[in-house]
Amino acid sequence: MKDFALDRLVPAHVRAFEAYVPSPPDDVLCRRFGVPQLHRLNNNENPLGPPEAARAMMAAWKPEHAALYPQGDGWHLRRALGRQFDIDPEQLILGNGANEVIAFVIKAFCEPGDNIVTADRTFAVYEWLASFSGVEPKLVPLRDYAFDAAAMLEAIDDRTRVVFVCNPNNPTGTWWTHDELDAFMDAVDGRAIVVADEAYAEFAEDPAFPDSFALMQRHPNLIVFRTFSKMWGLAGLRIGWMAASPDVAATVKKTSISYSVNLLAMEAARAAVWDEAHVAATRAHMREARAGVAELAARLGLTMIGDVGNFCMLRLPVSDTVAHRRLMGRGVMARAMTSFRYPGWLRVSLGPAAAMAAFATALEEVLAEG
Numbered sequence: 001m002k003d004f005a006l007d008r009l010v011p012a013h014v015r016a017f018e019a020y021v022p023s024p025p026d027d028v029l030c031r032r033f034g035v036p037q038l039h040r041l042n043n044n045e046n047p048l049g050p051p052e053a054a055r056a057m058m059a060a061w062k063p064e065h066a067a068l069y070p071q072g073d074g075w076h077l078r079r080a081l082g083r084q085f086d087i088d089p090e091q092l093i094l095g096n097g098a099n100e101v102i103a104f105v106i107k108a109f110c111e112p113g114d115n116i117v118t119a120d121r122t123f124a125v126y127e128w129l130a131s132f133s134g135v136e137p138k139l140v141p142l143r144d145y146a147f148d149a150a151a152m153l154e155a156i157d158d159r160t161r162v163v164f165v166c167n168p169n170n171p172t173g174t175w176w177t178h179d180e181l182d183a184f185m186d187a188v189d190g191r192a193i194v195v196a197d198e199a200y201a202e203f204a205e206d207p208a209f210p211d212s213f214a215l216m217q218r219h220p221n222l223i224v225f226r227t228f229s230k231m232w233g234l235a236g237l238r239i240g241w242m243a244a245s246p247d248v249a250a251t252v253k254k255t256s257i258s259y260s261v262n263l264l265a266m267e268a269a270r271a272a273v274w275d276e277a278h279v280a281a282t283r284a285h286m287r288e289a290r291a292g293v294a295e296l297a298a299r300l301g302l303t304m305i306g307d308v309g310n311f312c313m314l315r316l317p318v319s320d321t322v323a324h325r326r327l328m329g330r331g332v333m334a335r336a337m338t339s340f341r342y343p344g345w346l347r348v349s350l351g352p353a354a355a356m357a358a359f360a361t362a363l364e365e366v367l368a369e370g
C-alpha cells in the first residue's frame with residue numbers, strides 16, 4: 001500500500017478528537033461475558049415500544065417501498081406535527097435522530113474559533129460535535145445536578161453562537177421551569193441561539209414544565225429539539241426534529257441534509273403522533289419502575305437522583321466501571337458514568353419489569369462483593 005501524508009489532510013481539531021466507540025451488539029457482549037441473555041438498561045429506550053398505530057403501520061408496510069426515496073423533507077410529518085403543536089410546518093426540520101439536528105444547528109451558526117456553551121455533565125453530543133467542528137465547547141459546572149443559569153450567562157461571550165440546555169437533563173433528570181427558561185431567554189437577550197433539547201419532554205408531568213413552542217413566539221432565538229426515540233419508542237428508526245422561528249428555521253434548513261430521514265421512520269412517526277394512551281401508559285410504567293429503583297436505593301443505602309425521564313442515576317460505594325463489568329457478568333447492562341464525568345455513578349434506564357428485577361438482584365450481589 002502507498003504511503004500518504006494523512007495528517008496533512010486532517011484538521012487539528014479532528015486529529016485531537018477521540019472517536020466515540022459504541023458498545024458492541026448483544027450477541028457479541030453475551031459471548032464476551034459468558035451470559036445467555038443481556039438486559040440492556042443503558043440506552044434510555046421505551047420498554048413499551050412504539051404506539052399501536054405505529055405498530056400497525058409498520059406491520060402493513062410494503063417491502064417494495066424500501067426501493068423508493070422518501071419525500072426529501074418530511075412534508076406530511078411536518079404538517080402532522082404543525083397541527084399538533086400549532087406551528088407552521090415551515091418552522092419544523094426533521095433529522096436522522098435529534099443527534100443529526102444538533103449537527104445541523106452547529107453547522108448553521110458556528111465556525112472554527114466560535115464557541116458553544118453548555119453544562120459539563122449533560123448529553124455529551126453537543127460537546128463532541130462542537131469539538132470535532134473546531135468549535136470550543138465551554139462547559140459550565142452543574143449546580144445541585146442542574147443547569148446553572150447565572151453561570152451559563154456569565155460564560156456567554158462574543159464568540160458564543162449556541163447555548164445548549166438539556167431540559168430535562170440527561171443524565172440527572174433536573175429541569176428548568178417555563179418561567180426559568182423564559183427568564184434565561186430574557187437575559188441572553190438575543191446574543192446567542194439557545195437550544196432547549198427536550199428529548200425527554202413527554203415524560204414531564206408537572207405543568208410548570210416549559211411550553212417551549214409558546215416561548216419561541218417571544219424569543220425568536222430559541223430552538224426546540226424533540227425526538228421519536230424516547231417516548232415514541234422509535235429509537236431504531238432514527239428520527240428527531242426541531243422547531244424554530246421562521247428566520248432561524250430557514251437558516252438551519254441550509255445546513256440540513258435532505259433525504260436523511262428514511263421513509264419508514266417518517267411514516268411510523270406520523271402514525272405515532274399523538275397517542276395520549278401510549279403517553280399515559282409509558283408514564284405509569286416509569287413511575288412504577290422509578291419507585292422500584294428508589295426502594296432498592298433505600299435498601300442498599302445509595303443516593304438516587306432523577307425524577308423525570310426514563311432513567312435515573314445511582315451513586316455507588318464502589319467504582320462504577322468495576323460494578324458495570326460485574327453487572328455484565330450477570331447479564332445486566334447499565335451505563336457506567338466515569339467517562340461522562342460522574343465517577344462512581346451508574347445511570348440505569350427504566351426498562352421492562354423483568355430487566356429491572358434482574359438489575360436489582362445483580363446490583364445487590366455486586367455490592368455485597370464489595
Ligand SMILES: Cc1ncc(COP(=O)(O)O)c(C=O)c1O
Nearest residue numbers: 097098099123170199227229240
Ligand atoms: C438529551 C438527548 N438529546 C438527544 C438525544 C438523541 O436522540 P436521537 O435518538 O433522536 O438522536 C438523546 C439520546 O439519548 C438525548 O438523551
